[in-house]
Amino acid sequence: DGGITQSPKYLFRKEGQNVTLSCEQNLNHDAMYWYRQDPGQGLRLIYYSQIVNDFQKGDIAEGYSVSREKKESFPLTVTSAQKNPTAFYLCASRGILSGNTIYFGEGSWLTVV
Amino acid sequence: DAKTTQPTSMDCAEGRAANLPCNHSTISGNEYVYWYRQIHSQGPQYIIHGLKNNETNEMASLIITEDRKSSTLILPHATLRDTAVYYCIVRGISNFGNEKLTFGTGTRLTIIP
Numbered sequence: 335d336g337g338i339t340q341s342p343k344y345l346f347r348k349e350g351q352n353v354t355l356s357c358e359q360n361l362n363h364d365a366m367y368w369y370r371q372d373p374g375q376g377l378r379l380i381y382y383s384q385i386v387n388d389f390q391k392g393d394i395a396e397g398y399s400v401s402r403e404k405k406e407s408f409p410l411t412v413t414s415a416q417k418n419p420t421a422f423y424l425c426a427s428r429g430i431l432s433g434n435t436i437y438f439g440e441g442s443w444l445t446v447v
Numbered sequence: 448d449a450k451t452t453q454p455t456s457m458d459c460a461e462g463r464a465a466n467l468p469c470n471h472s473t474i475s476g477n478e479y480v481y482w483y484r485q486i487h488s489q490g491p492q493y494i495i496h497g498l499k500n501n502e503t504n505e506m507a508s509l510i511i512t513e514d515r516k517s518s519t520l521i522l523p524h525a526t527l528r529d530t531a532v533y534y535c536i537v538r539g540i541s542n543f544g545n546e547k548l549t550f551g552t553g554t555r556l557t558i559i560p
Contacts, residue, residue: 338490369550376534377491377550424490435481438490 338439363429366408465522469535
């Protein structure tokens with residue numbers, strides 16, 4: 335089945351450690367996005383990528399990094415510089431073949447312990 | 448992207464039509480209105496989108512006013528599984544250039560048995 339796969343679903347991190355969240359899509363979509371959601375809040379854009387080897391900062395990029403070496407993959411690294419990383423992270427993608435509608439993965443919960 | 452305003456919460460009786468309003472008074476001519484919903488701890492699910500004309504699909508109907516400054520999402524026969532947070536978003540459709548899809552805090556719809 336085509337879709338967006340995020341892993342892991344739940345992740346615990348010690349303070350001071352970097353952690354990488356995986357996002358893979360087999361929809362042949364060009365654009366991919368990372369959002370952060372805090373409890374009871376809306377989604378905030380961290381990074382997005384329109385094409386391979388290119389990405390732009392969103393509204394809250396500080397403390398995060400991304401790469402887009404392959405069309406299918408857009409991993410997000412939460413670095414130790416991110417002061418409050420505990421949140422729900424959502425990956426999304428968009429493509430011409432799906433009418434430019436943005437589709438989301440099921441999300442990853444990150445908790446700093 | 449244009450900003451949207453939605454009520455914080457709404458209730459609807461099971462089996463009745465749920466009408467969710469959205470104001471987007473600063474929408475520009477090439478921006479579409481999209482609706483998503485999010486059930487707790489899951490990724491947002493695409494519902495419907497439109498530009499000027501009213502739209503209907505198997506999930507919902509979208510009514511856009513003639514001046515395009517507001518819209519209403521209609522769930523014709525609400526069920527308990529429709530309880531979720533509903534997001535109204537406006538965005539342009541482009542394959543290139545910067546695209547910062549902005550989510551507000553949405554409307555928390557509760558279906559009452």
